[in-house]
Amino acid sequence: MALAWQDGELLLAVPAGPADDARPVAPERYPDLGAARDRLLELERAGPRWVWGDTRQVAPHLLAAGVRLRRCTDLRLSRDVLRRSSRCRWPSGPADDEVWDGLQAPPDEGVPSLLDLPQLVTGPTLAQVLAEHARQQRVLATAEHAGRLRLLLAAESAGALVAAELKHDGMPWSRQVHDAQLRSLLGEPAAFGGRPSRLEELCAEIRGLLRAPRLNPDSQPELLQALRTAGLGVQSTRQWELEQLQHPVVAPLLEYKKLSRLATAHGWHWLETWVRDARFHPDYVVAGVVTGRWATNGGGALQLPRQIRSAVVADPGHRLVVADAAQLEPRILAAMSGDEQMARAGSGADLYAGLVADGVVATRPQAKVAMLGALYGATSGEAGQLMPRLLRTYPLATGLVEEAARTGERGGQVTTWLGRTSPPPSSAAAWTALGGEVSGADLPESERRDARRSSRDWGRFTRNFVVQGSAAEWALCWLAGLRTLLAGLADGQGRAPRLAYFLHDEVMVHTPEELAEQVVAAVHRAAAQATALMFGGTPVEFPLSVAVVQDYGQAK
DNA sequence: TCTATTTATCTA
DNA sequence: CCTGTAGATAAATAGA
Numbered sequence: 001m002a003l004a005w006q007d008g009e010l011l012l013a014v015p016a017g018p019a020d021d022a023r024p025v026a027p028e029r030y031p032d033l034g035a036a037r038d039r040l041l042e043l044e045r046a047g048p049r050w051v052w053g054d055t056r057q058v059a060p061h062l063l064a065a066g067v068r069l070r071r072c073t074d075l076r077l078s079r080d081v082l083r084r085s086s087r088c089r090w091p092s093g094p095a096d097d098e099v100w101d102g103l104q105a106p107p108d109e110g111v112p113s114l115l116d117l118p119q120l121v122t123g124p125t126l127a128q129v130l131a132e133h134a135r136q137q138r139v140l141a142t143a144e145h146a147g148r149l150r151l152l153l154a155a156e157s158a159g160a161l162v163a164a165e166l167k168h169d170g171m172p173w174s175r176q177v178h179d180a181q182l183r184s185l186l187g188e189p190a191a192f193g194g195r196p197s198r199l200e201e202l203c204a205e206i207r208g209l210l211r212a213p214r215l216n217p218d219s220q221p222e223l224l225q226a227l228r229t230a231g232l233g234v235q236s237t238r239q240w241e242l243e244q245l246q247h248p249v250v251a252p253l254l255e256y257k258k259l260s261r262l263a264t265a266h267g268w269h270w271l272e273t274w275v276r277d278a279r280f281h282p283d284y285v286v287a288g289v290v291t292g293r294w295a296t297n298g299g300g301a302l303q304l305p306r307q308i309r310s311a312v313v314a315d316p317g318h319r320l321v322v323a324d325a326a327q328l329e330p331r332i333l334a335a336m337s338g339d340e341q342m343a344r345a346g347s348g349a350d351l352y353a354g355l356v357a358d359g360v361v362a363t364r365p366q367a368k369v370a371m372l373g374a375l376y377g378a379t380s381g382e383a384g385q386l387m388p389r390l391l392r393t394y395p396l397a398t399g400l401v402e403e404a405a406r407t408g409e410r411g412g413q414v415t416t417w418l419g420r421t422s423p424p425p426s427s428a429a430a431w432t433a434l435g436g437e438v439s440g441a442d443l444p445e446s447e448r449r450d451a452r453r454s455s456r457d458w459g460r461f462t463r464n465f466v467v468q469g470s471a472a473e474w475a476l477c478w479l480a481g482l483r484t485l486l487a488g489l490a491d492g493q494g495r496a497p498r499l500a501y502f503l504h505d506e507v508m509v510h511t512p513e514e515l516a517e518q519v520v521a522a523v524h525r526a527a528a529q530a531t532a533l534m535f536g537g538t539p540v541e542f543p544l545s546v547a548v549v550q551d552y553g554q555a556k
Numbered sequence: 557t558c559t560a561t562t563t564a565t566c567t568a
Numbered sequence: 569c570c571t572g573t574a575g576a577t578a579a580a581t582a583g584a
Contacts, residue, residue, distance in 0.1 A: 221581075261577095291573090300566080303568095305567085372572070378572045465573085561580105562582085566576080566577085
């Protein structure tokens with residue numbers, strides 16, 4: 001069931017017979033989405049997987065028309081995965097590269113309407129959509145672990161639908177609570193974009209203490225100069241370095257920096273820009289991070305400071321169900337590597353407590369440091385010291401990330417559980433230089449040192465890639481499954497729970513109060529489904545911490 | 557004057 | 569010998 005915008009029309013290719021019947025069919029043509037709406041809903045009843053070029057160009061208009069389709073294949077996202085994956089061979093030769101590589105997110109001009117669609121949308125033609133889909137199916141037919149790749153593409157495409165819905169539905173946001181919180185922390189806002197009153201007070205205090213009456217504390221060079229003139233031998237103005245100092249200016253300066261950050265990143269200007277109709281409408285970028293995590297375009301949705309989370313308030317008669325996957329990355333590592341010892345350590349709700357029980361470390365904070373050190377590639381400090389025991393106790397789990405690191409250091413590429421492959425290292429020169437040692441023998445020492453360093457840097461990247469990327473896949477499967485389960489829920493008045501937020505390993509659902517317990521159950525079911533889909537009968541558990549709250553500030 | 561980089565701080 | 573991953577965002581400043 002393929003769909004494309006072409007020459008100002010909506011074209012629909014509906015297969016005449018069974019899926020393997022390749023007879024060409026004449027496309028159905030509609031002048032706009034409104035005209036096609038009833039036909040789309042009729043076809044949707046059979047539960048098809050819709051195929052289109054780019055969800056960003058289709059879903060906003062479907063949502064504006066009140067149409068929520070269940071399943072799709074986003075050919076742009078699928079193509080990006082398949083072209084890079086080491087589990088399959090992308091064919092060489094002409095492949096409409098310029099069409100697919102040039103796809104841009106449509107401009108964000110408020111709510112899309114039914115009428116202005118054809119002008120806004122430029123994308124692949126229906127013929128190009130069908131050709132690309134056929135190409136991807138051929139590639140999948142001969143792929144290794146094709147089932148995993150298909151799961152990844154389905155999850156990624158479902159994620160694209162979720163991202164569009166999150167933006168459309170928005171996150172409940174209380175201007176009143178946000179404004180009150182800003183006023184209590186920052187004081188009165190300034191009329192002409194100047195500093196809020198509390199920041200102005202702190203600025204005056206800092207200027208007095210440093211005897212620098214014209215100092216702008218937002219200017220790093222000016223501030224550094226002023227600190228040195230006051231006799232403080234600092235190298236930077238970073239928080240951790242300032243904290244070491246014994247000087248009356250430190251306290252107001254640190255407070256100024258913290259509040260200044262809040263004012264500029266999530267202050268009144270942010271509120272005006274991003275919140276309308278009591279909803280925050282963030283612009284998520286699916287697979288915007290190389291590891292497959294999501295990114296955002298403006299609005300800072302993935303960096304909402306804890307200070308203002310209490311402004312996320314459920315509507316009257318509603319609740320927020322906030323769930324996060326506890327210690328997701330180490331558990332993913334245990335499942336991927338089949339490390340039964342680590343699986344046992346994670347059999348309770350707290351994997352770090354399990355590490356203590358295994359005698360690897362003495363305390364829970366040490367367990368956390370050691371585990372993160374293994375995932376990130378720490379070699380020194382406390383994490384480095386704890387590493388030998390971790391390696392000995394969990395040889396399979398730690399072996400997997402060590403191997404990924406070695407591969408990266410050699411300039412190789414690594415692949416996640418479902419099949420997303422890391423990019424090749426950027427500067428080929430560094431690898432030949434390192435390379436090994438043979439060809440690099442006549443290079444100056446400084447260049448060999450640079451090469452060794454970038455080799456190790458890349459090793460840390462590939463080490464983390466396999467775990468972060470596979471965790472992102474689990475989270476995507478969880479999210480997609482939850483979306484499907486939520487679609488079946490509604491209260492007596494036809495009100496439905498809606499996904500409201502997604503943050504790497506955390507989801508939020510905005511739901512009518514009487515459905516809250518069903519949503520909690522759905523969140524758990526979706527997690528169990530994600531685990532089974534990805535890892536079959538793994539002994540590794542993926543516990544959630546779930547809270548039903550009135551506002552986001554009450555969660556965690 | 558406009559664009560690119562640096563610095564700092566926020567998130568998992 | 570090296571000194572833990574992935575990002576976004578804004579303001580100030582450096583450079584064309």
